[in-house]
Amino acid sequence: MSKLVIAYSGGLDTSYCAVSLSKVGYDVHAVSVNTGGFTSEEIKTIESNAYKMGVSTYKNIDAIASYYDKVIKYLIFGNVLKNNTYPLSVSAERIIQAIEIIQYAKSINAKYIAHGSTGAGNDQVRFDMIFQTLAPEIEIITPIRDGKLTRQQEIDYLIENGIDMSWNKAKYSVNKGLWGTSVGGEETLTSEQPLPESAYPSQLKKDGEEKVILTFKKGELATVNGKADSADKNIELLNDLASAYAIGRDIHVGDTIVGIKGRVGFEAAAALIIIRAHHLLEKHTLTKWQLQHKDYMSNFYGMHLHEGQYLDPVMRDMEAFLQNSQTNVSGDVTVTLKPYHFTLDGISSQHDLMNAKFGSYGEENKGWTADEAKGFIKIVGNQNKIYQQVNSGL
Structure with a gap:
């Protein structure tokens, strides 16, 4: 049988792909890339379900630290918010997932690689571009896109093949990651309806106010309330603190790579706080011209990343610029957490140009x-x- 690697999330689309490709004779090897948001128990459940779909092997790749070092760090340096709203939570992690998956496919000498993207979204572009750039010899297979399958058709097929996992009960599509969680549902298919409170994974647990001190060293989040840890761990800690106040909710409306408008809900408490706090610190420590040129450079960086152009060498050029701009971006930023929002109180830095x-x-x-x-x-x-x-x- 021909060896095939599938980008497996455990959701409906990738489950359909795993079952259907196994049925037609491929030797299917499932791989998931953890870019944050999963507990060890959830990963075990995904693995268990993957074998129910008929795969030969399952592998989970921990790419959280790599995700931060290769992508998130530069999104913070650039204060990147798509359309001044969205911190690129999903589009950023798809790039790292695609790179990790194609490297794994090459390592086991797979002849084919598959993903569950439809023909109407951004992910098909990101996955295909990364796959064909890094391994043009590996053929890409996309059952959902090629068959123009509806959600109901996928559900019916899986049930017919003995895979009934209450697919219809999942009213909302939720994608969790280190840099935020996206939420899609019937409301986001419209232009006027908001997502209900219950759609967001993090519910309000605290009232009142809570002050948090974020310490940046050369643009990177070094400590939270004086506790030092790696930047990705600090992001997780801040997200735990802030999500208890239901901070970071919004709906993003943007232009997709394929030319249509799209709407998606998200919650990204840590991402939004870090970007706003980092930007405030920059306003105190960078010159007028540094800030001006960073603004448009960061906008280009975010757009190219969103469009799947991560492997273009211009991205490394912009990363060098962004990295160098952080030389004096060090200091403390005091943030006050409140139900559903936060405020930036001020900064303290030896590089403060107000001094x-x-x-x-x-x-x-x-x-x-x-x-x-x-x-x-x-x-x-x-x-x-x-x-x-x-x-x-x-």
């Missing part, structure tokens, strides 16, 4: 005289005066 001895904004200056200010303003206004004089009356 300069030239004066206080709007109050006093110590670095220049009144006459010097007048001369500066006169020269700065020269181009506007020339333009108005040349074009007045035309």
Whole structure:
């Protein structure tokens, strides 16, 4: 039999693929890539279910640290929020999952690789582009996309083959990861309906307020409330603290790679707090021109990542820029957690450019005289005066 690796999540689509491909004679090897959000018990359940689908082997790859180092770190450096809203929770992890899966397929000399994406979404582009770039000799198989299958058709097929796992009871599609959780349902297929409170995995457990001190070292989250750990562990800790206040919920509306608009709910408490806190620290520690150029560079980086262009060398070029910009982005940011939202109280940093001895904004200056200010303003206004004089009356 021909050896085939399937990107297996344990959901309906990948379960259909595993069963149907096994039935037609492929030697199916399932692999899941853990990019956060799964407990050890959940991973065991996914493995157990994979064997029920007829796979020959199952492997779970822990890629959380790799996910942070290769992607999330730069999303923080760039304060990346798609359409000023979405921290790229799913699109970012799909890139790492695709890379890990194709490397595994190559390691076991698989001739085929399969995924459960439909023909109407972004993931098909990300998976296919990574797969065909890193291993053009491995053929890509996509049963859901090729068969244009509906959810009900998949359910009926699995039940006919003795796989009944209460597929219809899952009203919402939930994708958990280190950088956030996406939530899709019938409401997100519309333009006007919000997701109900019950759709979000994290429910409100705390009221009142709670202060949290985030310490950044060269742009990376080094400690939470003085407790040092790896950045990915700090993200998990902050998410546990903030999700108890139901922080980080929103609905993202964006342009898909295939040209249609899409809408998805998400909760990303840690991601949104870290990005806002990091951005505040940058506003204190970076120059005006650093901030300006970072803004558009980060926007390009997020867009290219979303569009599946991670392997293009321009991404490494932008990462070098973003990394270098973090040299002085160190200090503490105080955040107050409240039900459903948070506030940024302030920062403390030895690199705070407000500490300069030239004066206080709007109050006093110590670095220049009144006459010097007048001369500066006169020269700065020269181009506007020339333009108005040349074009007045035309």
